[in-house]
Amino acid sequence: MKIAVALSGGVDSTAAAVELLDQGLSLFGVTMKHYDPSKYGFAPGEGIDADIKDAKEVCDQLGIRHHVIDLRSEFNNIINYLIDEYSCGKTPNPCTLCNPTIKWGALLEKSLELGAEKIATGHYVDLRNIDGSYQIHRAKDYAKDQTYMLWQLSQKQLAHTLFPNSKRTKQEIRKLTRNLNLPVHDKDDSQEICFIKGQYQTFLDRNIDFEEGDIIFRDGKKIGTHKGLHNYTIGQRKGLNLPWTSALYVSEIDPFNNTIRVTDDQNDLMQKKFKIHTLNWIEGKPPENFADISVQIRYNSHPQPLKKLVLLEDTGSVILKNPVRAVTPGQSAVFYREDRLLGGGIIQ
Numbered sequence: 001m002k003i004a005v006a007l008s009g010g011v012d013s014t015a016a017a018v019e020l021l022d023q024g025l026s027l028f029g030v031t032m033k034h035y036d037p038s039k040y041g042f043a044p045g046e047g048i049d050a051d052i053k054d055a056k057e058v059c060d061q062l063g064i065r066h067h068v069i070d071l072r073s074e075f076n077n078i079i080n081y082l083i084d085e086y087s088c089g090k091t092p093n094p095c096t097l098c099n100p101t102i103k104w105g106a107l108l109e110k111s112l113e114l115g116a117e118k119i120a121t122g123h124y125v126d127l128r129n130i131d132g133s134y135q136i137h138r139a140k141d142y143a144k145d146q147t148y149m150l151w152q153l154s155q156k157q158l159a160h161t162l163f164p165n166s167k168r169t170k171q172e173i174r175k176l177t178r179n180l181n182l183p184v185h186d187k188d189d190s191q192e193i194c195f196i197k198g199q200y201q202t203f204l205d206r207n208i209d210f211e212e213g214d215i216i217f218r219d220g221k222k223i224g225t226h227k228g229l230h231n232y233t234i235g236q237r238k239g240l241n242l243p244w245t246s247a248l249y250v251s252e253i254d255p256f257n258n259t260i261r262v263t264d265d266q267n268d269l270m271q272k273k274f275k276i277h278t279l280n281w282i283e284g285k286p287p288e289n290f291a292d293i294s295v296q297i298r299y300n301s302h303p304q305p306l307k308k309l310v311l312l313e314d315t316g317s318v319i320l321k322n323p324v325r326a327v328t329p330g331q332s333a334v335f336y337r338e339d340r341l342l343g344g345g346i347i348q
Contacts, residue, residue: 235326
């Protein structure tokens with residue numbers, strides 16, 4: 001079997017390649033060039049160009065071929081999605097779209113054309129084949145678990161996938177690559193959005209045409225002026241710059257009226273019911289029952305017990321057993337049964 005290893009230039013994907021070589025598999029490296037560094041504020045040799053250089057050095061040391069796949073045109077859809085969502089007051093997670101359409105879309109397709117049968121990544125995910133049906137489970141290193149980002153994948157995509165890091169912790173990954181003296185063993189983990197250098201808000205301000213609007217207190221009175229809907233998210237406290245006797249929090253973003261509503265009562269941020277769209281189920285259909293299912297509403301939050309889910313084609317109404325803080329439109333609501341990822345949708 002020939003494997004394409006998606007090398008990001010980081011330590012996790014490098015360790016995945018080492019694991020596959022130890023298993024005696026035939027592999028080559030693929031790295032996608034998905035944006036122009038100079039266009040997004042990177043100096044020559046920084047950003048994706050630096051990552052490609054690191055990936056090539058890894059391949060040279062491991063003795064495998066390395067291919068750079070140009071996906072800049074395809075990746076423009078992800079950048080436009082990010083900008084469009086923020087423009088209308090939502091807080092998107094572009095990685096959840098990039099994974100099914102770019103990494104397991106265009107990159108997987110190009111890898112198969114190069115002769116690969118499967119693609120391997122450095123994600124911390126446990127993939128299991130149960131009687132011909134692929135299941136996604138949380139990896140050994142729960143703190144690094146990345147299943148939340150993969151809820152839009154399909155059975156067809158998973159059939160062409162390997163996750164070699166599922167049984168290792170981050171510390172073990174670092175040790176493995178350090179012992180082999182691989183060039184990326186001490187490289188920092190990537191943070192935030194891959195194509196944005198510096199302040200997130202600077203990028204958004206530069207790419208979004210916005211109008212100032214009213215900031216409204218919970219009683220309906222105007223108490224200030226906002227600097228564009230893209231600068232705010234549900235539950236936000238910092239950056240409001242409003243003189244007040246107590247802390248204020250963003251409780252609602254209204255794109256139709258171009259207003260921000262704030263509150264000094266955190267109970268206003270608690271919510272049990274919300275709607276989702278773009279539903280996807282990992283096994284291609286919803287589970288037969290919704291007992292013992294939990295819902296995770298953002299990447300770094302804890303799953304909450306589900307009380308009820310009402311489905312209508314690819315949309316749904318979620319009712320939790322207990323209220324949660326700051327349910328945010330644009331983020332993903334992801335369903336689990338214990339450590340198994342079932343699917344998810346985008347909060348409406």
